[in-house]
Amino acid sequence: MGEPVAEPRLRQVVDGVFAWVQPDGTWWVNNAGAVAGDGAVLVVDTCATEQRTRRFLEALDEATGGVPVRLAVNTHQHGDHAYGNSLLPEAAVLFGHEAMREALLADFVIDGCPPFWTPVPDWGNVTRRVPDVAIRGEVTVFAGGRRVELRHPGYAAHTPGDVVAWLPEERVLFTGDLIFNGLTPLVMMGSVRGALESLEWLAAFGAEHVVPGHGSLADAASLPGILAAHERYYRLVLDVARKGREHGLTPLAAARGADLGEFAAWDDAERLVLNLHRAYADAEGGEVDLLTAFGDAMTCHGGPLPTRV
Ligand SMILES: [Zn+2]
Helix, strand or coil: CCCCCCCCEEEEEECCEEEEECCCCCCCCCCEEEEECCCCEEEECCCCCHHHHHHHHHHHHHHHCCCCEEEEECCCCCHHHHHHHHHCCCCCEEEEEHHHHHHHHHCCHHHCCCCCEECCCCCCCCCCCCCCEEECCEEEEEECCEEEEEECCCCCCCCCCCCEEEECCCCEEEEEEEEEECECCCCCCCCHHHHHHHHHHHHCCCCCEEEEEEECCEECCCHHHHHHHHHHHHHHHHHHHHHHHHCCCCHHHHHHHCCCHHHHHCECCCHHHHHHHHHHHHHHCCCCCHHHHHHHHHHHHCCCEECCC
16 A cells, blocks of 8 residues: 555557556556547546546646547446546536446445545545436447447446447457456456456457556457456356355355465455355345445455555
8 A cells, every 4th residue: 555656647549549547456546548539539437536537637638739528438337437527527428328327326435435445535526427328238429530439238247337438440449347457357246247248248349459447558469368367267256156155155254265376466356255245146136235245355355445545
């Protein structure tokens, strides 16, 4: 927590297409991005806090020479990608999946963050702003003439309302949290099997440049290895859950007895127990109790979870 990490950076992925990469990608420290066309910018996700979102939007404004943000999209409901929405220009039209919109309306963390993280996040002056346009399947928007396809996989994966932003001409894919590059994936609010299924769907875009929701940028050469690692991880979660249920173990007991193997090196390893809560709920037809799940995650981590917001 105290150790220095690299500063956030606006990276130009291809001409006029940007990724806002925030190291080290841990809890609440997300990636965002933007597509700058002729006279209009589309923003892909905001950040968790006022400070981080302002920094992103200022860097973007500088890079585009002040081209106005006219469109925006949230890849999913989580606050690290959406709490900064209220700092977008009021006139910008915000897109998001309809399940994402409902979830952000119901989100209580923006009003008072439970002490699950250290430091307890300080959102700053942000207010809840939900999408103006709700997506069910897919919609194509044009950011100053540049084609951007906003697509839902058709099932819950990271969350029920995941949307990717795909630029078919530039072959750039903004995946949101369907990909955590080098950090432990989180599917507690989605579906382990859906997340597994989404990997082939992601691969099928044939992207040359990939902006993940957390972690460093990827490309056509690195993507197959990243997707394969996600697959092995999700299969491990399903396997630990199956054996845990067979032995009558709680998700916490199953997590504590599990060998993470190659994934022990990924940050935020305590997410295993959160993902097991989801796998158990999916297998038993229940819902995840978030307070219990996060209590278990803190037990696994040995205290509140690390963040930098
Ligand atoms: Zn997320």
